[in-house]
Amino acid sequence: MAAKHVKEMEALKEHLGKHQLKLTRQRELILSAFLRQEHITAEAMYHQLAKSDPHLGLATIYRTLNLFCDAGLAQARHFGSQTQYDNIAHKGHHDHLICTGCDKIVEFENCDIERLQEEVATQNGFIIKTHRLELYGLCSRCRH
Amino acid sequence: MAAKHVKEMEALKEHLGKHQLKLTRQRELILSAFLRQEHITAEAMYHQLAKSDPHLGLATIYRTLNLFCDAGLAQARHFGSQTQYDNIAHKGHHDHLICTGCDKIVEFENCDIERLQEEVATQNGFIIKTHRLELYGLCSRCRH
DNA sequence: ATCATTTTGAGACAGCTTATCAATTTCAAT
DNA sequence: ATTGAAATTGATAAGCTGTCTCAAAATGAT
Structure with a gap:
């Protein structure tokens, strides 16, 4: 140990x-x-x-x-x-941007989003332990 | 149909x-x-x-x-x-708060989070098609 | 050290999803 | 409308993940 x-x-x-x-x-x-x-x-x-x-x-x-x-x-x-x-x-949670064209994954972190998540959770009486945020779309290359 | x-x-x-x-x-x-x-x-x-x-x-x-x-x-x-x-x-744009204690699911919608997601995507050259946001934690009852 | 209780390991088992395959259906080309 | 290659279906077997069973082993209070 x-x-x-x-x-x-x-x-x-x-x-x-x-x-x-x-x-x-x-x-x-x-x-x-x-x-x-x-x-x-x-x-x-x-x-x-x-x-x-x-x-x-x-x-x-x-x-x-x-x-x-x-x-x-x-x-x-x-x-x-x-x-x-x-x-x-x-610590050090990160979220994902996922390109549905080429399957590229970009990791990102955004404190403002995290803060708003906490806000939403509190409004609903929840205490967040973990979360998952995935944005699906097209990257600059796959957009044509 | x-x-x-x-x-x-x-x-x-x-x-x-x-x-x-x-x-x-x-x-x-x-x-x-x-x-x-x-x-x-x-x-x-x-x-x-x-x-x-x-x-x-x-x-x-x-x-x-x-x-x-x-x-x-x-x-x-x-x-x-x-x-x-x-x-x-x-479903349009609503996300989920999921209680890991009792499996309760609360749906929510938050325009500010959506806007920040767009911001992050733009910064990375992405155009979002869909997304998934799930917050895992304990609801008020399961928190004890 | 003793001993009631808990835990382990191995495999059986159960729930959800996918693979298999012969029979059927679709659809483009007659 | 008919044909025929290709895709799809339905039934079920198989696969995968996770839990249960239970005899043997380990823990920890006494």
Whole structure:
């Protein structure tokens, strides 16, 4: 367990304590790997951790990532046919401009949009954990 | 085919023509049903259309809804374990607030966000055709 | 160290979507 | 209107993602 993830480790322990759950070697391992990512799928983590622990089961990874969601450390987001588990602590979110002509993807960040999103959420009694913004259109080259 | 959906019907025909695809009774039927919805799952449409055509296959509905996505009439959105097909013409410009606690969906519209999106796109040489904005978080009840 | 409780790993299982393929339908060219 | 190549359909098998089952192992309070 890297020292820099102590805060998240404590948060997990607190959740475990409150719900009569136990701290296991696997949960520590998966948390450590998870906190290094911005977002990851269970399958990707399964392959990534196969080196560290070849016997770590896929079901355990799913269970543990869902546990992280319950503990407020992760956020599940359905993307394509898979579930992405977002690292809530991770900063530096960016959105996407996607050209439907050539599939080019441009990443961008806009504080004003983020602020307005918060405003909308507050008006509706929501607290935002993550978001997804994708703008689909034609880039300058594909516009002809 | 209802007369009010002529525009979408033309758009579909144009797409079919460009890709050597054919206009079938099923495609007309499914388009007609789809345009009456704001968003729908393949399964829901399957049951809904069972009255009109008991032999219409589920696979055909999936294929056709995906065709509508290619034609720019629909947009697939993965939510929970299912895929929602959004009616782009009907939906116009509204986005979603999604509660990850109870799966509640609140639709909203915000002109300022739309304007900023256009701004970002212009700065990057893009012309937006559609977009998707989803805010994930907890609603007032699930926040505890 | 003991022992009730929780967790794990492996595979079975379930839900949603796509692939397969023979039979049918479409549509451009007669 | 008929023909025939190509696309589409319907039924179902197969694939993929994620959850459930359960015996064996690990945890942690005593």
